[in-house]
Amino acid sequence: MAFLVSGTLRMAAQIADAQDSLGRKGKYNLQAPRVALTLSSPEVSASTIAVLEDVFQTLGFESCQRREASVQDFLRELTVFREQLDAHGGPMGCALVALVAPRGQLRQPQQLVRELSRCGALQGCPKVFLLLSSTSGGAPKPGAFLTSLGELCGRCPHWSLLQLLTEVFCRTAEESSGATYCPVLRSSLRGALCLGDGETWKPKPEPCPSAQYDLSGARAALFLAVIRDRPGAQHDVKALGDLCQALGFETTLRTDPTAQAFQEELAQFREQLDTHRDPVSCALVALMAHGGPQGQLLGADGQEVQPEVLVQELNCCGALRGCPKIFLLQACRGGHRDAGMGPKARPWFWRWLQAPPAIPSHADILQIDVDAQGSSSSGSTPGNSDILMVYAATEGCIAYRDEKKGSDFIQTLVEVLRTDPGGDLLELLTEVNRQVCELDVLGPDCDEPRKACLEIYSSLRRRLCLQV
Template sequence: MSSEEMVYDMSGARLALTLCITKGREGAEPDIAALERMYRALRFESTVKRDPPAQGFRDEVVHFREEMEKRTDPISCCFVVLMAHGKEGRLLGADGQVVELEELYDVLTNKTCRALLGKSKVFILQACRGDQKDTGEMLRTEQVLTTMFQELPKIPTFTDTLHVYPTVEGYIAYRNVKKGSCFIQTLVDVFITGKSNILDLLTEVTRRMTEAELVWEGQVRKVNPEIYSTLRKQLYLQ
């Protein structure tokens, strides 16, 4: 395989959709502003929707897909950023009702969105995944995991997707009411300045977040993002 075949072609359009609950989520606006700055720096066409109801989350993602399907120019990549209160696998809309994350993910797969067939689809979440709080542990050991990928003549339905969560399952995602969330602010800073592929950039995001000490309810908390990737190639944003 040539080096070109190992990297996603980013010469086409780059599209971004941000769905954000701002009501009862002080600090959401600084996160939106940071994301918009990142989109401009990385040449993404951006759409922002504030305070959608639960059904509105799915409707907006479906509309996002429909607009992509209408385009005649090639699309290289999409970002979908979802910011709301939540529990594991669920988000709360502005109406207090629940939307399942899997319902949103299923709208943009290789099967359901032909415009993004074989193209990179990045989902970024800023929402709690539970109520647990991490106070941290003394560093003892470090493990390095490697994953081998093998291309097939047909690509599976759920490849070329990246899910980035602000915390691990069951834990709180912290947000400063004035400065925004540690996760979004760190991610934007790394994505704007970094030149590596996106998984290396996310490793840097993780490193910075693990070094940060967040004060919550008078106590120091620790937090790290969690990343699920089915990307088949390297994805460079710069």
């Protein structure tokens, strides 16, 4: 009898692990097959495709398909790919989709991202989208990026993909008209994604000191928080303020700003940094407000301001040239309430195993825009370097806030950073997202649990550790 129970629980554990590729260890389990797809328009050169195929091989993708189609047909081709994966009959480890088209043609990649997110075989698995611009004939423009990515994955297989991309961004960023333009990543990953084949017992290679931002100078933080009609917001302000003080940030708080005041306060903050008596090494801006249906921030007067305008204001700060600029946005980005994906009725043994809860439908996505400069596909970041933006909700979704304790995003962020203040901030934010994704939120609209998921935009070119 004991043998039967043991065997049943062991099989149940395997089933539970198959439903959650993180394996309960904060790292994606890539034991199942990895699949890759290249969607390219007819204008794309053969040399670009050849470089991509070499990178896929280096990254350990067993199945690599290529389909040539017009950009307008990308969605149809991706639907066929999704249906093939669902018909496979077994779990997948990871999917990588490269979208290659001439600059400016790929305007709405989020439709393609959502299509692959519907794939049942990839539920809980990382889905990586690589957006590349190419011209016909000659060497491919993204060649340097792809070559660096393949080389680093082969040399540093223990690094997470976020760490590798940060290094690649440093190598491939371009100077133009006094500004530094950089690829952009957009992540809702819930764990470390390591595509290399290195042995797990080997120590991770430590990056050299020059690969980390120097934060020895002054640090400044600005909080713009609408408290009125946002119960619980005061708890976020208090918790984040205490954390910033512990990390050495000189903090300025402005409550209940109007939409115009959002812009004016950012402009004044930038001017203060430009005239600061000591060198400035880092700036943090926390924006807390109600959000509009298209991701706008609503001031205390109900008027709208675009977050991109505020980002550009700080990006013009000369004192912060080459320094990290962090934006935390606790605001709704639409009205969708995500019920998550997962089995509604669970077997009895899942309660014994503490199987993972439903997964937010927007989780486990990594989107990389190699040609962010002048591109309309990069989302909210314009391709300027050294920017980190963290949204409390994915595009189109509600950002939840508890009246008694504050928002899950800010409170979890503070807890994680207090536990490991010297860790790589991108990795810590991924852990914050994992914890937020596991929570069940009871929304005001009904008694059914809802899910939340962070979205991280980064054009950082070095490791960012807030405690040296």
